[in-house]
Amino acid sequence: xxxxxxxxxxxxxxxxxxxxxxxxxxxxxxxxxxxxxxxxxxxxxxxxxxxxxxxxxxxxxxxxxxxxxxxxxxxxxxxxxxxxxxxxxxxxxxxxxxxxxxxxxxxxxxxxxxxxxxxxxxxxxxxxxxxxxx
Numbered sequence: 126x127x128x129x130x131x132x133x134x135x136x137x138x139x140x141x142x143x144x145x146x147x148x149x150x151x152x153x154x155x156x157x158x159x160x161x162x163x164x165x166x167x168x169x170x171x172x173x174x175x176x177x178x179x180x181x182x183x184x185x186x187x188x189x190x191x192x193x194x195x196x197x198x199x200x201x202x203x204x205x206x207x208x209x210x211x212x213x214x215x216x217x218x219x220x221x222x223x224x225x226x227x228x229x230x231x232x233x234x235x236x237x238x239x240x241x242x243x244x245x246x247x248x249x250x251x252x253x254x255x256x257x258x259x
Contacts, residue, residue, distance in 0.1 A: 128154030131213040133198050135162045136182050137175035142241035144189070149238050150217040151191035158211045159186050160198035170201070208233055 132150045136143050136159075151157040162170075164179045175182065179197065187195045198207065204226070208216060213233045218226055220237040229235055 127156055128214045129156045129158065129212050130154035130215045130217055131158045131160065131208060131211050132217040133160040133162065133204070133207075134219075135167055135175055136186050137167075137177055139177075139182075139185050142245065143186075145241045146217070146219060146238055147186070147189055148191050153215050153217060153236065156193045157191055158194040158196070158213070159192050160196055160207055161186055162198045166198065166200060205229060205232070 130150050130153050132146065134143070134146075147157070147159065161179065161183045162175075164174050168174050177185070183195050183197065186192055194211070196207075196211075205228075207213075208229055209232065215234045215236060216226055216229055217236050217238055219240045221240055223237045226235050
C-alpha cells in the first residue's frame with residue numbers, strides 16, 4: 126500500500142531548509158505532494174508578496190526528485206479539503222506550526238518536523254536588504 130505524504134509552504138528564496146523538509150517528508154512515505162502557497166495568500170498572511178512569483182516557486186519545488194506532485198494552495202481554510210482530495214495519509218509541517226494542524230488527526234497522521242537551524246527565508250531577505258541599504 127502506498128503511503129501518501131503532503132506538505133505545504135511558500136518555498137520562497139529556496140534554501141537548504143526547504144530541501145531538508147521536503148526530503149524528510151518524502152522519506153515518511155512513497156508519494157510526496159506539495160501545496161505551494163499562492164502569492165495572494167502569502168500577502169494576506171504575511172503582509173508582503175514573495176520574492177519569487179508563484180509559478181516559479183511551483184516549478185522549483187516540482188523540480189526536486191523527492192517531489193511527486195505539486196499544486197497551488199489557495200487558502201489555509203481549504204487545508205482539510207486538500208488533504209482529502211490528495212488522499213493524504215501523513216501531513217508534514219515544520220515544527221514552527223506545532224499543534225496548529227492537530228485538528229486533521231481525524232483524517233491523517235500529523236507530523237511536525239524540526240526546522241533547519243540558522244536558516245529562514247525572512248532572515249535571508251533581511252540580510253539582503255541590509256546589504257543593499259549599506
